[in-house]
Amino acid sequence: HVWPGLAGSIDVTRGPAMSYSDAWKVTVKGRGGHGSQPESTIDPVVLAAHMIVRIQSLLSREVAAQKSAVITIATIHAGLKENIIPPSAEFTINMRNLDTEVREHLLAGLRRVIKAEAMASNAPEPEIEELYTFPLLVNDEAETDKVIGVLRGVLGEDKVNEKPAVMGSEDFGALPDAIGVPGVYWFFGGMPPEVMESDEPVPSNHSPFFGPVMEPTLSTGTTAAYEVLMSRLRAK
Template sequence: MPETTTILDEHPDLRASLHDLYRHLHSHPELSMQEEATASLIEERMSDLGYEVFRCGGTGVVATLRNGEGPVVGFRADTDALPVEEDTGLDYASTARGTLPDGSDVPVMHACGHDMHVTAAIGAATLLAGDRDAWSGTVVFLFQPGEETAQGAAAMLADGLWDRAERPEVIYGQHVWPGVTGTIDLTPGPAMTYSDAWRVTVRGRGGHGSQPESTIDPVVLAAHMIVRIQSLKSREVAAQKAAVITVATIHAGLKENIIPATAEFTINMRNLDADVRDHLLAGLRRVILAEAMASDAPEPEIEEIYTFPLLVNDEDETATVLEVLRGALGEEEVHEIPAVMGSEDFGALPDAIEVPGVYWFFGGLTREEVEGEGPTVTNHSPHFGPQLEPTLGVGVTAAHAVLTARLAPRA
């Protein structure tokens, strides 16, 4: 693969400044909806560039630059980090800690690359502010909190985002991921899944481990539910339809000879089709309730934790974005890919005002890391540390190229 060239090659001082910014953000991550210091830093940087700035949705930041008549274009970057203990070995690795809503003290890390998203957006914003003679129109940057918990876009919308900000004609976004650095991947049409998460509290009747006949064992009951749940995809959804059901946590009991009164597990379900989603949601509830009835147990409690919307890339806008990105980075570095089974709340922002949205991925790992022996490090891993360059340069180049192509050129 030839060496990747990016727009930052023409702006070495900006590149150095952005590297410092990225390292700072990576070292100072904040949990979802707690991004106060991050938001303050963004406000300061964007205000210094001449953008009109206001808070929205608590720790969200909206920054607008008006530059004469022309299109209004939006760009979104998410800002939150994850409760993960970093193990990258980077000299700017996070040692931060935070507090979850349940009061738990946890390590915090930018394990999903949102620090890269913020830095790339500020880089593109800097270039636009410094070259106002080349374009006209209005650009609206949305620095969104709480993507990891599906709270952020909803919070900004509930806080009157589109009553307070210019309404764009199109909104763009991007995400660093475990592709080869220097490359971009983009999906026309449905691109990222619906995602629904539930917490299920199974109720039984506790007692002594030597006398199970006097109890209703919620651990056995939860196990039956979890096994049966997996048959929903394999036996009730057509093989051609994509869906994933994961039970990733289960908690019950305190001692090996005490049958507890309750057990708790969480479910995450993803799919790309509204009818499949409706069927599986109904099926999950049916299986959980029926298994409880079969064990003569009280009705379980089902709590809906969050829902991510389906992310659909507008096909006409996506075709234009593909052309622009290939022109900026090279034909061989920009690829169309099938939908991925990850989820995003980005789509809620354009959907709320019925405008197109386009969302793409840019690679953050070396070719050896992606294609070598052993598993590839993924987002949400404690080892996820994107190559700083050309990853950041590609993120800035992509954002800047797509925005300037959609804004009106100056005569």
């Protein structure tokens, strides 16, 4: 996968390499009414705000500092007019982590917080729709050693770097288990030296400013894939 590393380089991780990812849509139910009479309503906007703030405390107070986890709430939608309290609100959750036990705890914690905040506001139980789940991507350590050896032999020692796990996610993580073979997933950089050396933040994947240079990005990516594949075929 191309990413914001130096063009011409390869980055690879041993063991857990990319995180689980779980996405939900939450529909908060209230009772709509006029903004001048909030006492006759159950305001789903205020309720959703309480949920969103409380959810972040799951990370700061229920996950050990040595563990990695991220919860992002990037969309919230409610209402059509400034003086009308709507009957419902919606927001989405994206959660990422690298540990199965942490994941299970946070999934349960999310449901607990969402339901408890609704109960505290005397609101109906919210609807939770599970949108998708990406598995933990784990690189086989023995095969990773072989891949690193092949790539350093072809590209040079200084072009192949070992990196810690990242919190991005990939459905590639499901493939090795599905077909019963070990897997190795690596990144190839696409940024020119002047971008990497700039004082400005390097644009990340999915940023509108992320623009890999054609070369040596393309030739490095194709060479890496070809050489690793051929090394496995020759071994057979």
